[in-house]
Each structure stands twice: as C-alpha cells, then as structure tokens.
Amino acid sequence: MKKQWSKKDLIYLLELSQEEDIKKLFQYANKIRIQYVGKEVYYRGLIEFSNICNKDCLYCGIRKSNTKVMRYQMEKEEILREALWAYQEQYGSITLQSGEQTNSNYVKFCEDIILEINKKTKHALGITISMGEQEKEIYQKWFNAGASRYLLRIETSNELLYQKIHPQNENHSFQTRLACLRYLKDIGYQVGSGVMIGIPGQTCEDLANDLLFFEREDIDMIGMGPYIEQKDTPLYQQIEKVGYPILRDKQWRFQMSLKMIAIARILLKDVNIAATTALQALDPLGREKALKAGANVLMPIITNEEQRQKYQLYDQKPCINETAAQCKECLQRRVLSIANEIGYGKKGDSTHFLKR
Numbered sequence: 001m002k003k004q005w006s007k008k009d010l011i012y013l014l015e016l017s018q019e020e021d022i023k024k025l026f027q028y029a030n031k032i033r034i035q036y037v038g039k040e041v042y043y044r045g046l047i048e049f050s051n052i053c054n055k056d057c058l059y060c061g062i063r064k065s066n067t068k069v070m071r072y073q074m075e076k077e078e079i080l081r082e083a084l085w086a087y088q089e090q091y092g093s094i095t096l097q098s099g100e101q102t103n104s105n106y107v108k109f110c111e112d113i114i115l116e117i118n119k120k121t122k123h124a125l126g127i128t129i130s131m132g133e134q135e136k137e138i139y140q141k142w143f144n145a146g147a148s149r150y151l152l153r154i155e156t157s158n159e160l161l162y163q164k165i166h167p168q169n170e171n172h173s174f175q176t177r178l179a180c181l182r183y184l185k186d187i188g189y190q191v192g193s194g195v196m197i198g199i200p201g202q203t204c205e206d207l208a209n210d211l212l213f214f215e216r217e218d219i220d221m222i223g224m225g226p227y228i229e230q231k232d233t234p235l236y237q238q239i240e241k242v243g244y245p246i247l248r249d250k251q252w253r254f255q256m257s258l259k260m261i262a263i264a265r266i267l268l269k270d271v272n273i274a275a276t277t278a279l280q281a282l283d284p285l286g287r288e289k290a291l292k293a294g295a296n297v298l299m300p301i302i303t304n305e306e307q308r309q310k311y312q313l314y315d316q317k318p319c320i321n322e323t324a325a326q327c328k329e330c331l332q333r334r335v336l337s338i339a340n341e342i343g344y345g346k347k348g349d350s351t352h353f354l355k356r
C-alpha cells in the first residue's frame with residue numbers, strides 16, 4: 001500500500017462519482033479507522049454557553065451584525081450543572097463553545113469554569129474548549145486551568161477564499177487564525193481544526209489542499225461539515241442575488257463531506273474525526289453515515305433547550321427541540337444501529353497526539 005498521497009491522488013478520490021467506488025472508499029476508511037483508533041465512538045458533550053460574538057463572518061448565523069439573534073450568556077451554575085450531567089452520564093469529555101469574546105471578564109469567567117469543572121470531576125472529564133482566536137497568554141491560562149484540547153477551524157486553507165467569506169479587516173485575518181493554531185500546538189493542546197465543505201467558489205483542489213494542510217500542521221482532531229445556508233447572512237444574500245449556480249446542491253455538499261472524512265482518515269490515520277451535527281442537517285442519517293466512513297467522535301448537544309435554539313450557526317440545525325437526555329438516547333440508538341461501541345466514561349484522547 002502506498003504511503004505518500006499526492007495532491008493529485010487526493011483530487012482523484014474527491015472526484016469519485018461511481019456509487020460502487022465511493023462505497024469502497026468508505027469501507028476502506030472504516031477499516032483504517034478500526035485499525036488505528038478502534039471501533040469505539042467517543043462522546044464530547046457540547047455546551048454552547050454564549051452566542052455573543054465579536055466576529056462578523058459572512059456565513060455565520062451568530063455574527064455580530066445579525067440583529068435578529070437574541071444574545072445570551074449562561075450563568076456559571078448552569079454551565080457547571082450541564083458539565084456535571086455529562087460526567088454522571090459517563091460522557092468522557094465535554095466541549096465548551098461560545099462566540100468569540102476577548103474581554104478580561106470573559107477570560108476570567110472561562111478560566112474559573114474550567115478550574116471548577118476539573119475540581120468537581122477530579123480531572124476525570126476531558127475538557128475541550130472552542131472560544132475562537134485569542135492571545136497566546138490567554139490560551140496558556142486556560143490550558144493551565146485544565147483545558148487540554150482546543151477546536152479552531154481554519155474554515156478553508158485557501159487564503160483568498162478565506163478573505164471572500166470574511167470581512168476585510170484586521171479582525172478577520174487568515175494569518176492570525178493560522179498563528180493561533182500554532183500557538184495552541186506550542187502550548188501543548190490537542191489541536192482540532194477543520195473546514196466547511198461546499199463554500200461558494202471552493203474547488204476540489206482547495207479541498208485536497210485542506211487535507212494536506214491538516215497533515216502539514218500536524219492536526220490531532222478534525223471537525224468538518226458542509227456549508228449550510230443561513231438566511232440572515234451576507235453570504236446567503238449574495239447567493240440569492242447571483243443565483244443558485246454558485247452554490248453546490250445539498251446532495252453534493254453532503255456526499256463531498258463524507259468523502260472528505262473518509263480521505264482524511266486514510267491520509268491521517270490516527271487522528272480523531274467528528275461526525276458533525278451539520279451533516280445531519282442535510283441528511284437525517286448524516287452522522288451515522290459519517291461514523292461508517294471514518295469518523296469516530298460524536299458531539300451530542302447538552303446545552304439546555306432554551307439556549308440551544310438561540311445558537312444557530314446555520315438554518316435547520318437538528319436537535320434544537322430536544323433535551324440533553326433525549327439526545328443521549330437518540331445517539332445511543334444511532335450508534336448501536338451501526339454496530340459501533342460507545343466509549344462511555346473514556347476521555348478518548350487523540351491517538352495521534354499521544355504518539356507525538
């Protein structure tokens with residue numbers, strides 16, 4: 001078996017169009033997944049603790065300029081309650097996510113939460129955080145408090161395309177995003193990144209470059225999903241104005257997302273790869289299909305019912321009317337339906353990271 005994959009090989013795989021070939025690709029990715037990271041599916045309970053955001057990304061529903069969103073910030077007690085629920089339910093880890101904020105109150109608030117969760121769970125719960133771009137010292141502070149993993153998507157590794165989907169100002173620089181990923185790695189986090197698939201203007205070559213970017217930057221965890229329309233955003237309004245041809249159809253975006261997961265598994269082997277919620281927005285069985293095509297992580301939403309409705313990055317977010325307990329039941333059924341095991345009570349660290 002070939003060890004080095006060239007960009008040409010990756011493009012070839014991304015462009016596979018025969019159902020039989022695609023099926024083989026997914027089966028091979030599943031085999032590699034079992035060989036390198038086992039059959040288990042790890043859970044990261046997702047707590048979306050605030051939708052207040054300083055950023056104005058042109059595709060995102062909680063962008064600063066979207067006045068239709070009711071903003072919220074959870075109380076400390078609520079975040080702790082949800083984190084402890086995950087712990088008691090044997091989720092091995094949680095992910096704390098919010099819009100991007102940089103003020104000192106927010107930084108201290110997050111630090112206190114991380115310390116408190118670790119204290120209450122005796123460090124037995126993996127803590128992943130996803131709080132955007134920050135100064136290196138702040139990443140270090142949160143790491144010292146006990147967060148061990150960080151999610152920060154590059155969105156696209158094509159700098160020009162990145163510029164097209166972000167406002168042209170210094171608060172939205174591709175180079176800053178990249179620098180942040182490198183700070184995180186220097187500090188010792190398990191680093192998660194990813195891209196959106198099917199952004200208007202994105203090509204298969206861009207996607208192949210994204211995969212090579214993950215390899216080059218030695219990323220430990222991957223979270224990728226389809227781009228999904230959000231009606232109150234400038235990107236969607238542009239799509240409407242120019243006409244739909246600039247947007248690939250849902251089936252293409254969904255299928256390409258599965259192919260990206262499968263090829264990422266084949267290329268990177270021992271990383272953790274999430275079956276993201278956005279997949280389920282395009283296909284009711286989206287996450288199961290991803291778990292059979294190389295993904296090994298699920299992020300059940302545990303944000304309380306009222307606030308999960310207000311955290312809509314894109315339209316038709318699934319699970320917004322469910323409770324955390326219902327999400328647990330539902331996902332358990334889904335995972336067992338495809339004969340995978342759930343790594344209850346395990347942190348599920350990235351094997352790739354542990355080997356470093």
Ligand code: 5AD
Nearest residue numbers: 059060061153226227228230313314
């Ligand atoms: N469609 C799909 N994913 C989106 N995200 C934000 N907006 C959208 C959208 N419209 C993703 C981005 C971000 C993550 C938190 O959510 O990739 O990094």
